[in-house]
Amino acid sequence: MAFFRPGAAAGLLPLGKLVLRTATICWRLPSGHAVGYNERVASLRFSAAALLIAWCGAAQALEPPSGIAAFVGEFTAQDQSIAPEKPPCGGALVLISADGLALSLAEALPPGDGPWKVVFPGSVADPAQGPALATVVRRGATSTGVLLRIGPLPSGAVPLTGCAGDALTVGMPVWSAGNSHGTIELDGQVALSRGIVSGRSVIEANDPPVRGRHGKILSLYRGPVIEVDAAINDGNQGGALLDDAGRLAGLVSLGAERARRMGTAVPLPAILADLGLRSADLGGDPLPAPRPPSADETALISATTVVARSVALVAFDRPRGPGNPQAVPRPPRAVDEAPGWERRKLRDWWAAYWHQQQVFFADQPVTAVALGGTDLVTSASNLHGEATNGRVLLAGGSVACSVVAVDVPLDLALLRAERDLGLPAAPLAKVRPALGTTVGLLGRHRADSGHTLTIGGISAADRRLDQWPYALLQVDCLANYGSLGGPLVTADGTVAGLLVLLGPGDDRPWLVNSGVAMAVDAPTLAEAVTRLKTGASRDRPRLVGLGIRHRYEGDDSGVLVQEVVPGTGAAAAGLQAGDRILRLNGNPVSDHQSLSRLLLRRQPGDRVDLTIDRAGQRLVLTVELKEF
Structure with missing residues (x-):
């Protein structure tokens, strides 16, 4: 499922206005990235003279830059083995001078030493001149920056000017611009996404490499980064991070901190210094400051900055090591003889498995919210590995802490x-936030860096997951293990809630940056804290169910029964391991989550009719539900 991110499109005007522009719209996907047109899974075209209707507050309109180009994608052996049916997508590069000089990152370059074919937005190669080619002039030693020369340069390509990207601070508006999923190559349009600076930190030299699907290393850059919540995808690498005035602030990288898995950019001044370039060549010496946020944006940024003083960082001791108690099992290897549908299913399964391995098994400090004095509150999901003790990391030292109640x-x-x-x-709000309320999600993930911030809204005010009777808030802020347990802050400076789940269910906690995170509202939080301070824990409520254990398969073909629990309604009805549940009372069952939803308001003793597949034979069994 894709989620539209407010402001994540090109050419937006203030609230309530319609925009007629040539652009590519970007969508959020569960991986925490976005997709422009030509994503082969979920695509949507807005071609020339597209009508974009979007909410974007008081954001300024941005002309799609013509000086951002794409390398023509080429297959590598690894690409061929991972997704042979999907055409490759090239990285991006940014024109910085009228005589054809351009900047990119090493991770964006196609295989080989060049020259490489490049294409600009809307450009048509002159047959007399031939295609535009990019040749390496110089490679950086520390920034992975690459200086290139493009020739012949197509008419209409305007070089970008720069700004002081290292002056960007948390909360300031930015745009990502590039060849997301081939938008420049295939549609002649730059993919743009508006977001904010969500953090400023350093990817350390000893940090493990960030890997994509099937373990592919995405970037080897190590150093200071500008973290953003604007959409970044394959094809954005080497492209531009722009300030709200459309000036170049940095080059987009697919590298990320494993604790957060957010998009990043290498600051422009670091690239210029590494390549021996002058800032005067890109708009001034010194480079001009980035455009500041609007008055409305400033109000929320200021409020979150104040509340950030109450956000703490806790490092837990984990006797059993980090890990997900409901982990995606390791899938089997896909053999060449397997049919195409089987290989596709296994590829999706492997993608979920590798994503979880990358994210959940990172043992990083977590976010907690101070309640005054000695007490803090965080998400119980942060206690994985049977954590009961830890240390609160403060400036100049740490203080031991322990879990009082859960x-x-x-x-x-x-x-x-x-x-x-x-x-x-932290100042807790007295009332639940209304649907659509804008909130900022705060977090900390490193002792030596400041707070992080992503901005979104309350997208649902009464979410009840599976058979849980408790109402949660749903928010579309990008949320990850660096902000799990962090506060949701409104512009009035109060905490509207506490983030507790990264995905739409506790059975899928690895869906970081999905745009569908769950939070406990402030009044409910205050009530729970009062009880927890007495040492009174509360276990999960008893659930109504069939009495089966299922096997994760990574598709929507029903629920495969792995085991039938003796003495349950399923056992009495004759359900067997290997049966596949297809329908419940005539309603389709695509996976275990849809089955849980169909059982949501059932009571012990209710009877339901299950349509199952048993070795190719359709059967209907009546099962009496029991409490577990």
Whole structure:
């Protein structure tokens, strides 16, 4: 499922206005990235003179830059083995001078030493001149920046000017611009996405490489990065990070910190210094400051900056090591003789498995919210590995802490430090936020860096997951293990809720940056904290079910029964391991989550009719539900 990100499109005018522009719209996907037209799974075309209707606050319109080009994608042996049916997508490069000089990153270059074919938005190669080719002039030693020369340069390609990208601060608006999923190559349009600077940090030299699907290394860059929540996908690497005035602030990288899996960019000044270029060549010496946020944006940024003083970083001891108690099992190897549909299913399964391996098994400090004095609250999901003790990381040292009590239904954990932490209590709101309320999600993930921030809205005000009777808030802020347990802040400076789940269900906690995260609202949080302070934990409520264990398959072909629990309604009805549940009372069952939803408001003793497939034979069994 794709989720439209407000402002994640090209050429937007202030609220309530319609825009007629040539652009490519970007969509959020569960991987935390976006997709422009020509994504082979979920595509949507807005061609020339497309009508874009979007909410974007008081954002300025941005002309699609003509100076961003794409390398023509070429298959590598690894690409061929991963997705032979999907045409390759080239990285991007940014024109910086009228005589054809351009910047890119090493991770964006096609195989070989060049020259490489490049294409500009809307350009048509002159048969007399031949295609535009990019040749390496110089490679950087530390930034992975690459200086190229393009020739012949097509008419209409305007070089970009620069701004002081290292002056961007958390919350400032930015745009990603590039060849996302081949938009420049295939449609002649730059893919643009508006977001904010979500963090400023450093990818350390000893950090493990970030890998994509099937373990492919995405970037080897190590150094300072500008983290953003604008959409970044395959094809954006080497492209532009722009300020709100459309000036070049950095080059987009597919590298990321594993604790957050957010898009990043290498600051422009670092690239210029590494390549021996002058800032005067890109608009001034010194480079001009980035465009500041609007008044409305500034109000929320200021509010989150104040509340960030109450956001703490906790490092837990994990006796059983980090890990997901409901992990995606390792799939079998796909053999060449397997049919195409089987290979596609296994590829999706492997993608989910590798994504979880990359994200969940990172043992990083987690976010908690100070309640004043010695107490903090965080998400109980942060206690994986049977964590009960830890340390609150403060400037100049740390303070030991332990888990006082846990509320499993709300996924909350109360922590208590050995001494007063000296952190202000977070100001909790008195009422639940309304649907559509804009919120900022705060987090911390490194002791030596500041807070992080992603902005979104309350996208659903009454979410009840599986058979849980408790209502949660759904938010479309990008949320990850660096912000799990962090506060949702409104422009009035109060905490509207606490983030507790990264995905739409506790059975899929690895869906980082999905745009569908869950939070406990502030009034419910305050009530739960009062109870937790007494040491009273609360276990999960008893659930109504069939009495089966299922096997994860990564598709929508029904629920495959792995085991039938003795003494349950399923056992009494004759359900067997290997049966596939297709329908419940005539309603289709695509996966275990849809089955849980169909059982949501059932009571013990209710009877349901299951349509199953048993070795190719359709059967209908009546099962009495029981409580577990």
